[in-house]
Amino acid sequence: MFPEPHVEAIEGQVFRSEALSAHVIEEMRGHLARLTEGRPAGPADALRVARERLGPSALPAELSRAALELLDWGELYDLLADPAVEDIAIQHRRYVYAFRGGRWTREPEIRDPDRLLGGIRRVSERFGIRTPSDIKPAAEGAFSLDLPEPIGFLTIRISWSEPPIVPSSCLTLRLARPGRAPDLERLVAQGVLSPEARDYLVGVLARKGTLIIAGPTGCGKTTLARALLRMAARRFRLVVIEDSYELMVFWDGRPDSDPGNVLHKLTRPRLPGEDVVPFTAFDLIVMALRERPDGIVVGEARGPEAFEILRAANTGHGPQVTTLHTDSIERVWSRYLQMAQSHPEARDLPTRTVAMMFAEAVTAVAVMAYREEGGEARRFVEAIAEVLPEIEGDSELPVLRTIFLREEGRLVPASRPIRPGFSAEAIGLEGLPWRGGAHVW
Structure with missing residues (x-):
């Protein structure tokens, strides 16, 4: 038998995604929209725009963070960059749990669920993954992110449920880091x-x-x-x-x-x-x-x-x-x-x-x-x-x-x-x- 997951609340944590100003992010989003011409942007598109805007002196972590911000995944940066995190669960749109070291821990709440869920939907569709709809309110699939360290090459297997089969949006992201x-x-x-x-x-x-x-x-x-x-x-x-x-x-x-x-x-x-x-x-x-x-x-x-x-x-x-x-x-x-x-x-x-x-x-x-x-x-x-x-x-x-x-x-x-x-x-x-x-x- 396997033990029930241990869930532990951790107080006082905050996301550290304030490195890029809102002005710079919006400027890069405009460039990304022109580059993709209406199709959903992928990680490679976002990274290209970040490199062009931030220049050759940008650190790898800055490029990764900028790319995720452009994809509207910025609030997950710290978890995706943590090599100990194996799974991320988003409960009822905003409540986040991470599985690391054999235990579930409570993480900071999502501040803008609409932006994050929209970003996850667009990236999923960019990789050909069907996302939940009124006809079928659940979906799953897998894709890869290839970004500079500390994220590196990361594969993500996503399981997504929407009402009426759940009270509110619930997602599980299983992370694999093959290079490590x-x-x-x-x-x-x-x-x-x-x-x-x-x-x-x-x-x-x-x-x-x-x-x-x-x-x-x-x-x-x-x-x-x-x-x-x-x-x-x-x-x-x-x-x-x-x-x-x-x-x-x-x-x-x-x-x-x-x-x-x-x-x-x-x-x-x-x-x-x-x-x-x-x-x-x-x-x-x-x-x-x-x-x-x-x-x-x-x-x-x-x-x-x-x-x-x-x-x-x-x-x-x-x-x-x-x-x-x-x-x-x-x-x-x-x-x-x-x-x-x-x-x-x-x-x-x-x-x-x-x-x-x-x-x-x-x-x-x-x-x-x-x-x-x-x-x-x-x-x-x-x-x-x-x-x-x-x-x-x-x-x-x-x-x-x-x-x-x-x-x-x-x-x-x-x-x-x-x-x-x-x-x-x-x-x-x-x-x-x-x-x-x-x-x-």
Whole structure:
């Protein structure tokens, strides 16, 4: 079980967004309006105007603050610039909470909700994200900000609700800072996983296996996936498919920088008022199969692409990594089956057939958790199971065997891995103190 978020009011805080005079801001807004000619302005437009107006001597923080002011996001500057902030919740238009260090804290109220919400709406629409309307009063999507430090390259996943499903406007902004993510050795040092578990997961990907990283929201699935992919991408060509840039393996997010032999692709929703055909994760997986990848990485399996992941793995495309929202090993299969059967070609397949595809394609499952240990909130791998390439007797269930289990604050070896090609001997872990017996899910 995960503890309820701790909400703590912090008094006496004030926003520090007074550095630019109102006159200068209005002057730059006029320039921005002329530059964009009526279309919604994006971060690059705002940054260009700020650079031109403030000149070459402007500090990076001044440019970032000015760009956000031009986008009408100025009241969120301090939170976006704080690397410890992972989520921002805006309740009933003006009440703000931030999630940092495993706890929710009360932040200063929004002084001009109309301006801020209007700015969020315009930037969202600039990136092709549908915002709430009278017909559908809720929306979600993701986009990226690329501004000078202290904000840097920041991806934002937004969930927005309007009346009548809530009393007043409510937004949640989930923040990801790919350029500041820890590598695999740092995760081991932080106790996220043990050296032995690290060696097993690296061995799975080195042998072109398929790994599912599961867990609840905010537990560190993307962070672990990125760290593992940095190891795999030194040897393999990867295609990475996401709805916002989060699994940035070597890439710093800028269009002219070197991403290594990793092809990053984004899904594209249908833009309001446009007839452009959208690109789903399913579409991009099909395209990726023609781009000579060693492995295909889907940032998060949410729907029919789950079936394509199985087909790609069963045709020799590996290593593969994907993340999945569920909170235990025993629920991974039921959740995955639900998504795979939403694929038009899988709807009429017997469950046993899909289960066999899963068992043959998926090598291992790592489940992460996020809870308090020793008085502080921690993220860690709670268990790792291997998937045997078989179905359990006459049932329709794949066999998942726990091979690492968290005990007394550490991920320790449990049952010896035996999957052909990924056994303890094949990966070079035969010397670990494996126990007898196995916990089969």
